[in-house]
Amino acid sequence: METTISVKLKIWRQRSPKEKGQFVEYELDNVSTGSSFLEMLDMLNQKLVEKGEEPVVFDNDCREGICGMCSLYINGHPHGPVQGITTCQLHMRKFKNGDVITIEPWRSAAFPVIRDLMVNRNAFDQIQQAGGYVSFNCGGAPDANATPISKEVADVAMDSATCIGCGACVAACKNGSAMLFVSAKVSQFALLPQGQVERARRARAMVKKMDELGFGNCTNTGACAAECPKNIPLSNIARLNREFIKAKCAD
Amino acid sequence: MADLKQVEGMIDSTPIMKDYADIESSKLPEYQIDSKIPEGPVAEKWTNYKAHQKLVNPANKRNLDIIVVGTGLAGASAASTLGELGFNVWNFCIQDSPRRAHSIAAQGGINAAKDYQNDGDSVYRLFYDTVKGGDFRSREANVYRLAEVSNNIIDQCVQQGVPFAREYGGLLANRSFGGAQVSRTFYAKGQTGQQLLLGAYASLNRQIQKGQVRSFNRREMLDLVIIDGRARGIIVRNLVTGEIERYAAHAVVLATGGYGRTFFLSTNAMGCNGSAAIQAFRKGAYLSNLAFTQIHPTCIPVHGEDQSKLTLMSESLRNDGRIWVPKKKEDAEAIRAGKKKPTDIPDEDRDFYLERRYPAFGNLCPRDIASRAAKERCDAGYGVGTGNAVYLDFKYAIQRLGADVVRDRYGNLFDMYQMISDDNPYETPMMIFPASHYTMGGIWVDYELQTSIKGLFAIGECNFSDHGANRLGASALMQGLADGYFVLPYTMQNYLSDQIKVPHFSTDAPEFDKAEKDVRARIEKLMNIKGTKSPDEIHKRLGHVMWNLVGMGRTLQSLVKALAELEEVRKEFYSDLRIVGKADDLNTELEKALRLEDFLVMAKMMAIDALHRNESCGAHFREEYQTADGEAARDDEHYMYVSCWKYTGDNEKPVLLKEPLKYEAIKVQTRNYKS
Amino acid sequence: MWLTSSSVGRKLVMAVTGVCLVLFVTFHVLMNGVAIFWPAGYNAVCAFLGANWYALVASIGLAALFIIHIIYALWLTLQNRKARGNDRYAVTSKPKQVEWASQNMLVLGIVVLAFLVVHMIQFWAKMQLAEILGQHDPDPANGMYFINAAFSCWVTPVVYIIGFIALWFHMTHGFWSMFQSAGWDNDTWLPRLKCIANWWTSLVVALFIAEALVFTVNANNGNYANCPIVSGAEVECCEAAEVVVSMEGCAGHHHEGCTGNHEGCEGNHEGCTGNHEGCAGQKAECTKCEESTEE
Incomplete structure (x- = not known):
């Protein structure tokens, strides 16, 4: 059954390829376990925008696991801890209430960070x-x-x-x-x-x-x-x- | 309005109604729209056209620049083919790579009249099925041409290395799809769109490597530049740096997809938008048949308010799945309350409503019909899940074929469903509900795919051309690739042949200055609203209005109400929008706001188009126009035309022009999927 | 040259040198077995692999394999670190399908290399190198003497076992990996190769460890000290044979052919093949031979 959970997010924020980035922590409540991981980030961004802060930038498009646009290195795994799916197919029911979720961009010299979690x-x-x-x-x-x-x-x-x-x-x-x-x-x-x-x-x-x-x-x-x-x-x-x-x- | 009296009888004479009631009175003389359909019998038109069109010789091709906006099936195939021919192509996309265009998400397949299955298929039958599926609102000559070149597409793609499904003997496999009685759909697992797009992307890459095509990623077109009445360039925003850039060419091709995200929730990708169409509209291109928006019957139902995207389950599932709701209302109620499971309902208490209503086509009837039937059952109180869902059951297929065969055919779709819904479709029926998926309407183009602006072409989903009022499954891929590989590269030369003397354009022309200035002013205006609502919030509101009032079932009242509410949303947008960040920087909120501004125009145009079309046809279902048994009642006498809307000003009423539709090769009849 | 300029070529070099090293290691473990079961034979092998031209060529070749393998490993690792970029992941997690060894090959290689250095100081430096340098005391060909010397110290087996464990990890990954890098792999063979890799490596490493333990026990029990083969004393064939036969741990039973009638006694002095006919030129040193001649 669908419930809501609270999660603590540690997200990599980096303004440009040249600037140094760092982790910023956010807390997010009332996340429906039926929503997707990216919908959870949408919620976070909505909250940030309401506070007048710049939203977390991340690539995404089709949201059905086929365009290859979404990335995100979640808790030590590209596309999150569930194997065989993309980030956009990851659902919040895979997380528990109170979980700390660390989100990083792809890190590779050939994929420089453009902004936050978006890479080239x-x-x-x-x-x-x-x-x-x-x-x-x-x-x-x-x-x-x-x-x-x-x-x-x-x-x-x-x-x-x-x-x-x-x-x-x-x-x-x-x-x-x-x-x-x-x-x-x-x-x-x-x-x-x-x-x-x-x-x-x-x-x-x-x-x-x-x-x-x-x-x-x-x-x-x-x-x-x-x-x-x-x-x-x-x-x-x-x-x-x-x-x-x-x-x-x-x- | 055709039935103004009737309208007045039905609703209050609201100010909105008055505003739009006299659209017809701005009627311009008929036939002023020249669709340039070649002479001769329908089967010979394309051959004749090709034999007599003007061509550009190779030495001159290198002197001609073409801008192609979009890299989906239509854009990538057009850019690569034009590059192969020797033109200089400038190709733009908003994603980080051309391969990510939303064509990639098409699952089911691509139609072609190969008749490899010896089941009676032919070019004519594909043509006929497409016109009939489109409820006789598409242009006959275009559709015939589409059916003609469909076979070449399959050849082209196989040679590109597209790994289509094959039989053990090594030849290509086919499956059947909605709206057809033959198996003419070629497929590559549930990822046909991906494979076809990667094929086109491969050809595009070859041209990029050769230097024939220049590729610009993460660029969004914000305006069209017209010089002396011809499309000569575009203004784009670099989405990474926020810089405004200018590009000039001899001709511009729009391949920017559909406007389905006007509904906010749709199966379209997050970045899909109708902005290029709106920019072209503002510069004089007509928008056509905008009311024809396809609602796909097999999507995963909405789960909550935070949802931003709906997921489509391939229509191919309807080949083996049976759609039902409980026969008894109390069963439906018990299921909704969680007291009963679908597996508790015995077969005799299940209402296989598609099989019941449409015995000849059953679960494979066209999308608009299947969607509406689902809505009808849910509105009547038989819905399951949240009330807005029906079952798609594979129990019978598993009994008939075995779980392994079903897994082989649909395994990846089942996995996807389970991931999203947390239900195992091998054990319990899937829940599905219709969702906005594809837009048949779009930029008006003539037979040459040229818009009403000289030198501006529109291909793929962003034009209105081939699907009429409803698109059959597996035909979008066919149309996109037909336009890009086999139609535009020919027809465009007819236009370009008299451009060979025109030198390369400079982006310093005053027209470019003005266009850039306008774009900057527009961005500044939005940035300076400094309200409280994020673009997504307003977009959601827009989506609610559109889905509830301009969705699957429309009425005069709902549309009038929609126009009033859209005005409210528009006001909210211009007074309460908040864009954080800066304009000259990477700014995803600004991107959303700019697209939303265009969606607002598109939404209004959709509602106006739906309001003016006092009939039900295809995906456009006006509830007041239906037969006794709930089928769409077309009005061929008054509405057998393409509505073409001409822009007259931001706050002015659009002008309606009509392109009459003439059917010479096909006898117009009522669409019948019952027998 | 594509073996240096392309990533696939560089990996092929790693694979080819890796194959050779796996074969060498396998040869080595078999040779060590000889030292347990037939010390005299072992010494003969040592003599054979002394400062002879063929042994030197082989040694240089082997050294080259090692050096290429190591240099390429360092080179690849440097490139790979560069490819990874400057910012590292804060949280990493290994998928279950990924072998731990595969992600730590360099570290494992360094451990193996460190072990190798100790091993070379204990043996090669005193054997082949000493022979090249012309040192003859103790006899560089007396492998058993050096085994005794090395394993009488308790540190040696500890170091060796650490080295062998590192080798196990290094080789279980390297074994199937070399087929993969050489392009000689597919979905069917990948699991099979991994299985073969595990068996092969486990056998080799198990033997190495067992050998090290046997050497340690023997060396510490003084078994080798009493063994004339080990002590390097000039022994006469059958005398030695008697001693050996009587000596536990010196694995003398392998000398069982040498029962005083010379049959099979061929190790301790060249030429004495037991039936006298072949025992040419060295009779003077072999009292038994003299006796039998007298008979």
Whole structure:
């Protein structure tokens, strides 16, 4: 049954990438356990605005776990303590009355903080721009059923393609590595026949861009996959390694 | 007004009524709206058009700049395709990445007339279903073209690497969707929109890498710049720095989505807004059919006042789920009081009202019908949950198919439901209720997708074109991608062909100065209200007015009342708004306030459009116009037209223009999903 | 060069050096077993791996593997710390799927390295290094002597066991991780590799610990002190064999072939293969041989 709880929030406030940030504590009462975590933050912001204070800035948009816009490192976990969901899908019934909730932004050199809990994830776009596509012009595609693809392969490709680009993998990784993100896209195309032609080129280009942008090296801790809201498996990283090593050996 | 006498008979002659009663009297000569529909039979129009349109040669394409606002299915596909053709494209979005546009949240699928299932589908049938689903309020030529290019979309997306669902034999799988008797919907789990958008985003990325498209994130368009009667640029606010920036181009494309968040609570993303449409409206673009707002039948019911967003459960659930409420009122009351559980109600005491009322389509009847039927049951006192919910039950599907098959088909949706509601849908029926979801209305465009402002194009949900009064499931993705990949890149050249001599525009033109000055003045005005209410508070109030009075069932009285209340909300906004923070800085409150200001205009226009349309059609249900058995009663004689509203001034009444709808290939009939 | 310039390449280097080191460690634990069951054989291996050119080449190769592994580890860690940014999380929490070892590989590696330094001072410096430097007393090839010397002090097993535990953690993660980094992994094999990694590492480490304990017990009971092989005294084949056989803990039973009729007695002096035919040139040093010749 729905009840209301009181929570104590420790939220990271930082005005700009260059300024130093610090934690600010807030107390919030009458939070319905049926409301989502972001609705709870909306409530807090409403309270702050009423007091004439600037609201806590955090990215959010679709609020149904698919756009990848929301972030937040909640009590030591990207997207909060429940695995397999995004922050916007987290509900307050997962917290108890009196809980202290620490909310931090993604912390990674490649994701500088813009304001408070909002970070700049433009690096992800740049990696995708380096090669996350099949190069062909609109209009030139053959009939969709011209190339059969086994259901198993299509399903695995779909699982990889499910990545929402939220950056939780980087946030969870103690090395700030983006391997899970990159490998998900490389895997999708490596599995499908449409991606074969540019397979080697894609792996090389995307890894190169990832390294350039200052993401860390993967040390196979598996925190990325464990915290991924879409449960992208770690085997994608092995596949990316394979693709990249094969591409380099073929050079 | 067509039935002014009747109106006067029904309500008091309030001042509001007087204000809007004479809208018809400003009637301008008919046919002054030129929708540029090509000659010939409907099946040949597009072919003829393409054969005779003017093109721009490759050397000239590089000299032409195009601004595309929005990066959803329509925006991303248009930007990438225009880039592929060789135009210089400037692409804007309000999110932190083009991939986050709200198209990503579309779940169910995308229609195409491939007929891979050999079940009798064809281009004509998709066209017919779409026009019929839209209750004969869409433009025939556009819809036929949409059905024609639908097949190319699937080819395009598969080549992009979109992992559509497949059969064991390796070919593409299909499923059925509301409003159709064939299985023509292609899908990628429950994330079709995501996969299609990521496909378009991939193509866009390729053009960005090539330098053909320049991508600007976290930028919000605040004004359209018109030079000599043509759209030549935009003013945007950099959402990170708060700076006002100017961008110039030879043409501007709006792909900014729908205005569903006028209702505050909707399935739309928090950032979705109708602002670009309102800016275009203020500069002379017509807004059309705004009353046609789709209420989606399968959303998770509202839980409380703090809620800011409703979650949609894919319509595909209606393939295997059965919708019911208790047959006996006392059962419904017991359930609401928590004394009974849905599983306590035996089958014979369950009212499968969709199957009862619409035997031919059953649970798969179109969205507007399913939504209204749910509302009708709840209004009659049979609702469950808080009273505003009905059951969507998978017990029967699990009996028929087994839990594993159901899990395979809908597992992620069930998980999502359980996460939000804390109920296990494998054991207890889901609760659903209709919510604002999609807007069929929008910026008026001609056959070329050009608005009434030269050089301004509108594609995707933000235009009014293809869905008439009601959109069928899995057709939004189809329309967005059709516009972006296969229609606009052709039709735009017809306009651009005479622009090749026009040099690149400078943003120093006086028109830009003025537009920027206006934007700054507007921001300053809002910042200086210094009232007490946050934008969200006022937006919630707006949402209540709209949902209660301009929602699923509208009446003359409710609409008149809505206009009066909207005026109150507007006054509150301009007198009591409070925006904390500074204007020239990252300021989410200011962003909300600016969008809300536009929603207020949109809300008023929606109410006016709904008020003027004295008929029920599709999603627009005027309760006074219904048949004896509660179905929508259309008035083809008087209202078979597209309403086009022309801006005349902030405090002036808009002018109504009409684009008559002519059906040559389809016999107009009453929509019937019963048999 | 992509093995240095790309993150995947750098990880591949870690993986390849890691594979070699796992194989070396495995070889090492097997060799240690020889010291328990057949001290004389162990000394023979020590002699074989002395300052011979092939042993030196192998040693240099091994050292290179270690150094590359360590340098890359430090380099990767520095890069990774930089990638993490300046502000650290105030609250962190490890998901249950994440192995503790995987997030502490550097620390574990440093512990293993510290152990390795102690180990090298106790053995390598006195054996191969001494031989290179031309020191012959005590005999650098007498591995058993150094085992006795090292393990008679109680600190040694403590340090070793700490080192082995660190090695267990380091290797359980490193083992499957090297397959992952080399791209030789998938959803089916990941759990299998983790399972193999655990078994392999546990066996290796269990053996190491058992060996260390046996060495300690023997060394402290004086078993080695009495053993002529260990003491390094010039012993004659069968005499030694008798002593060994009689000696508990010196694992002399492995000498069981050396029952006085020379069968199988091949360790203590080269060439004496037991049946006299092959016992060429060293008869003078082997009284039994002389006797049997006289017979």
